[in-house]
Amino acid sequence: MVGARNPQVAIIPAVKELQHSPGHFTITSTTEIMAGPLARPVAYMLADQLRASTGFEIHVRAEPVEENIPRQCILFATKAAPNTSSEGYGLAVSSDGVVVRATDEAGFFYGMQTLLQLLPAAILAKKPVPAQDWYVPCLHIQDQPRFAWRGFMLDVSRHFFTPSEIKQLLDAMALHKLNTFHWHLTDDQGWRIEIKKYARLTSVGAWRKGVGFNLDPKSTTAYGADGRYGGFYTQADVRDLVAYARARHITIVPEIDVPGHSSAALAAYPEFSCSGGPYSTDMSEAVVPGIFCPGKEETFEFLENVLSEVMDLFPGEFVHIGGDEVSKQNWRNCPKCHTRMINEGLSDVSQLQRYFTRRIEKFIESRGKRVIGWSEVQADGLSKSSVIMDWTGGGPEAVRSGHDVVMVPEEYCYLDLYQLRNRATEPPAAGGYLPLRKVYRFEPFPAGLTIEQQRHVLGAQANLWTEYISSLSHAEYMIFPRLCALAEVVWSPKESRDLEDFSRRLLTDERRLEQLGINYRHAIGEGTASSP
Ligand code: TNX
DSSP states (O other), X not given: OBSOSSOOOOOSSOOSEEEEEEEEEEOOTTOEEEEOGGGHHHHHHHHHHHHHHHOOOOEEEEOOOOSSOOTTEEEEESOOOTTOOTTOEEEEEETTEEEEEOSSHHHHHHHHHHHHHHSOGGGGOSSOOTTBOOEEEEEEEEEOOSOSEEEEEEETTTSOOOHHHHHHHXXXXXXXTOOEEEEEOEETTEEOBOOTTOTHHHHTTTEESSOOTTOOGGGOOOBOTTSOEEOOBOHHHHHHHHHHHHHTTXXXXXXXXXXXXXXXXXXXXXXXXXXXXXXXXXXXXXXXXXXBOTTOHHHHHHHHHHHHHHXXXXXXXXXXXXXXXXXXXHHHTOHHHHHHHXXXXXXXXXXXXXXXXXXXXXXXXXXXXXXXEEGGGGGGXXXXXXXXXXXXXXXXXXXXXXXXXXXXXXXXXXXXXXXXXXXXXXXXXXXXXXXXXXXXXXOSSOTTOOHHHHTTEEEEEEEEOOTTXXXXXXXXXXXXXXXXXXXXXXXXXXXXXXXXXXXXXXXXXXXXXXXXXXXXXXXXXXXXXTOO
């Protein structure tokens, strides 16, 4: 027999309430899953996973579900404890069977994730594992998330990740109950999403000659089939990934970063810049970062056409419009920008960015979507329904002026920072130091907010910028286990945080990551004084 009979429970993120009882339930070749209509998609997903790793048949009986548990059954019942949110669930394991209770599909999905984490990590294997017993310890769990926005951002511009690489990351997010994938699709170094109306965005904007950032071109995997550096997602790829994420209760928030960080778009269409270009994605050459020209009407027509295609592809509520780090030098020297400023009564280039952002916001809102932007757009007087993603510290102020916020402070949430003090042993990363235990300590509510104001904090996310990333496995080394810590920050009750216990659970979670084929930095002694 492989695996302990009563393995210690090691769920990440930690559940809200847990009571142990003696005994266990065992999944065998005769175990069945029973599910009513609402839980059926989750029941089929669970059956697929159990079949793959146990090799058992595992039937799903799609029947109206009663409370009495027949023997040897995993039962999904549409009934929950009072005050359970749509993502909440109850899980009861007795020696007779397992009952997952929820009122919504999302709750069933998270109940399933917890059940999988109660089993030996090999339950996540893609092929049957011989000589393994599939025990679930008897217990009662009542669980629901602390925050609604539990996110991860991936920059696919500086390093291109293939659709199957993205799927692997989505799987790991789902396992840790994260529900928002912020897809940073455009930046100076590459435009990554096919736009039918403007083919050059990807035929030109998705490729660069050098790799840049002092990376050895031989070290990086982001080469297209023809040997050029870069790549992009076709609209079919995007639809497939949106559906893949949706099945895992993950919403994808696309980011089209404007008006700055736009060299790739302007390399393809320099006519929408102030000077007319040239621009380049090849950041190993000295080029001025690209910025769209708000003096030209054609710029808005172009961006509205692009955003229309983007909004058609992503069914979620939010569109991220970037807005970070806009150097406005070009605007100062541009006659069209000057004319715009005079006509609109704008006194300086900051007001011109305000004009730009609000015009884009109005367009997105006219399509029934909500805008989210980086800290910098806070100065742009957006409508109250728009959300500020705070990376530089203006969160409390944004909340006080009536906005919802998502907290991503650089010092706690930036996975491109070094995770060890000794940089010599680490692959190149952005400056700064963010060890696992610091992510774990992160508190998403900024200090000084009233309870009423705290409602405006939708949640938090970790961001991976990829200037120094050469491959999926390198990205994963930066992401895990720090994203596991963030998952606990945004899901679990604040009072239950315990670094030592988290470090213990992480040892089991590492086995799960291995089953998914995911690389990670082994967290040695994180809960102790000798941690790195
Ligand atoms: C700032 S955070 C950026 C990114 C960089 C990152 C490097 C933000 C909104 N913009 O463009 O990749 O710093 O850490």
